[in-house]
Amino acid sequence: MKCPKCEHEMEVVAFKDVEVDRCTLCKGLWFDSFEADQLKDMKGSEEIDIGDPEVGRVFNRDDRIDCPRCKTGMIRMVDPKQTHIWMESCTVCHGVFFDAGEFRDFKRYTVVDFFRGLRAGERP
Ligand SMILES: [Zn+2]
Numbered sequence: 001m002k003c004p005k006c007e008h009e010m011e012v013v014a015f016k017d018v019e020v021d022r023c024t025l026c027k028g029l030w031f032d033s034f035e036a037d038q039l040k041d042m043k044g045s046e047e048i049d050i051g052d053p054e055v056g057r058v059f060n061r062d063d064r065i066d067c068p069r070c071k072t073g074m075i076r077m078v079d080p081k082q083t084h085i086w087m088e089s090c091t092v093c094h095g096v097f098f099d100a101g102e103f104r105d106f107k108r109y110t111v112v113d114f115f116r117g118l119r120a121g122e123r124p
């Protein structure tokens with residue numbers, strides 16, 4: 001499979017029994033439907049996100065990408081709990097792409113995010 005952002009080959013990496021695809025160049029991560037949520041709950045799973053967040057930030061600006069599985073145009077999604085994280089999601093096969101460093105961030109749901117969420121809740 002080719003990376004939807006930089007078109008380099010992606011390699012399969014496994015964490016326990018969940019397999020995801022990681023780009024050999026930009027280190028972006030591809031999760032098939034629900035894999036991201038599954039992995040988020042697994043201790044230590046952030047170790048699959050080995051990329052440089054600085055590189056991820058550069059690739060993050062490129063949000064006009066097609067799903068590497070089914071070639072549908074992907075839409076940008078924001079994690080409702082951590083609104084600074086944008087990921088691209090496929091509305092057809094429900095795959096999700098995280099730029100390098102984003103999954104690590106996605107997993108680290110911080111106290112700051114928690115309070116930010118509370119405040120957002122008070123004043124919508
Ligand atoms: Zn890539």
Ligand SMILES: [Zn+2]
Nearest residue numbers: 067070090093
């Ligand atoms: Zn798709």
